[in-house]
Amino acid sequence: MKEFPARDWLVASEVGNLLQTAKCDEGKIREVLAKARELKGLDAADVAALCQIGSPDLAEALFETARTVKEQIYGHRMVLFAPLYISNVCGNDCTYCAFRSTNKGLVRTALDMDGIRRETLELVRQGHKRLLMVAGEGYSAAKGGFNYVLDAIRAVYDVTEKHGHIRRLNVNLAPLTVDEFKLLKDASIGTYQLFQETYHRETYAAVHLSGKKRDFDWRVTAFDRAMQAGIDDVGMGVLFGLHDWRFEILSMMQHIQHLEDVFGVGCHTISVPRMEPADGSDLSMAPPAAVSDADFKKIIAILRLAVPYTGIILSTRESTAIRRECYALGVSQISAGSRTNPGGYSEGEDANAHAAGQFQLGDHRSLEEVIADLAESGFIPSFCTACYRLGRTGQDFMDLAKPGLIKLKCDPNAVTTFQEYLIDYAKEETRCAGEAAIDCELDKMGTKARRNAEKMLSHIKAGKRDVFC
Structure with missing residues (x-):
């Protein structure tokens, strides 16, 4: 396996220099926005300039450009999915997360295959066709190693009722070896998703106290191993609120550029979670670099212009109102009717659901309520999984996307x-x-x-x- 040390391509000093030298000159900003309308993406210096926007007039110009780019590429489509938490057992002590290993008040659960099928059946009955499977980094001890994940994937795909079944299962899992990634690919997953949480090494060390996740470099190079294993659909993200959002976006740009340079294709999706209150986490109640609603909208708009053909995912962490405001700014995928506790769909919202969940939700609406709202707002809710199933992924997808x-x-x-x-x-x-x-x-x-x-x-x-x- 060829290695690509993160320090060769993830250079914090370069990010720092860009942020220090970038100026919010109106002429420069409007020049960058004009460039963005060409739908060819932006470089790091362009992104750094947009990160400096402070005036309401320039912010609105940014938003209007993002709306235009979103409309041109994605039209009115909005892809829908639901997260499927199969385990909240975790060996990591991450200070922002309810699943942290030191949280003794959390009700721990690792679903067996029958439990996973029950959850899947409930989601199929709601109308879902696409899921994101999530497991804490502790399934190995709980259920017999990586085979637990592979068995869980088969269990999800096994469920069928009338016309309904899951057509695409994306996975959010801890970093794997190349051989494990090959097994994951053979299991017919969709996108492999992994959040770096923060690209700032000092902050990363401060919030990841113990466990495998403490290894920054093992995590940040996971996509290299995934792509070497043949997985060309990967989704990245950070947890906004841990460190300066401007630093995170520019570091993410370095990560995307690295993947494009080495493998010919960047990430398929970017998720934009903001830190939300989580039981057992004092840090989550007062994020060290809290992101305002105004800045959150800038994040989405800037990412839409920087990587126009990359999907942007917005979860139910955000309130109904904020989600509505962000749809047109660049979001192309949203979750709906979410539960963040294992068993939460088949058991319903009972007293244990909150105690066993990863974080507090902001949007509690059902899938149908979200769909009705989207339709009435002029969007087309989509359950499409065609590209993955026809092999239109990675570079093949981009070859079709860029010319429209x-x-x-x-x-x-x-x-x-x-x-x-x-x-x-x-x-x-x-x-x-x-x-x-x-x-x-x-x-x-x-x-x-x-x-x-x-x-x-x-x-x-x-x-x-x-x-x-």
């Missing part, structure tokens, strides 16, 4: 998967709003995309399922 050809696939697939949901799961009121949104979306499509969409919609309405292009 992916919309010929994504737009029809979005409306057809939405139509499936409306027929199979939605209440009458939601169905009416959703079908009106689909009709409106069809009117906006080009001739070829609309022809494909209408053909697939006719199959869906005739009783066929899982129709995609």
Whole structure:
């Protein structure tokens, strides 16, 4: 295995210099925003300049540019998923997390395969087609090693009820060896997701007190091993609130550039979680580098311009109001109806759910409530999994995305998967709003995309399922 030491490509001093020398000159900012509208991305110096925006006028110019770029690339699609927590057993002492090993008040659970199937069945019955499996870094001791994860993946894919089953399972797991990543790829996962939490080494050491996660370099080089194992769909993120968000964004840019330089493709998604209160974590109640709502919106807008073809994921950590404000600024994927405790879907919101969860949620709405809200706001909720299943990942995806050809696939697939949901799961009121949104979306499509969409919609309405292009 070839190694790519992080210190060769993750250089904190370069980030520091960029932040010190970048100036919020109006002319420079508007020049960068004009460049962003070309949909070719931004370099680190451009991003550093946008990070300095303070005036309301320039902030609104940033937001308007982000809205334009989001619209051009993603249109009105919003991909939906749910997290599936299979274990909150963890061997790490991370001071911001309820799952930390020293939190003796947490009710610990590692679901068996029947429990995982029950959770999956409940999510299938809600209408979900895409899940993100999450496990604390302690499943090895709890259930027999890495095979527990592989068995859990098979258990999720095994569940079928009527038309429903999980078509894409993404995973958020602790760093693995190359050989383990190969087994993960063979298990037919979608995206491998991992958050660095913070790229600032001193802060990282201060908040990760013990456990395997304390090794900064092992974690930050995980994507190298994943890509060497053949996984070309990876999702990164940091926990905003641990260190200066400007430093984190520019460090993330270094990470993305490294992956592009070595493997030819960067990350498929970026998640933007903000620290939320967590039981057993004093730090989470007073984040050392708290991010305001205004700055949070800047983060999303800047990332959308910096890496325009990369998905941005917004979780239910955020409130309903903030989520609504951020959709148009660049978000392309959201979770809905989430539970962060193992067994939370099949058991419901009981007294133990909060005590066993990873953090407090901000958006408690059901999947259907989120879908109805999206449709009424002009978005098309999408359950599409076509690209992964047809091999349109990594560089193949980018080859279609950058010239704008992916919309010929994504737009029809979005409306057809939405139509499936409306027929199979939605209440009458939601169905009416959703079908009106689909009709409106069809009117906006080009001739070829609309022809494909209408053909697939006719199959869906005739009783066929899982129709995609």
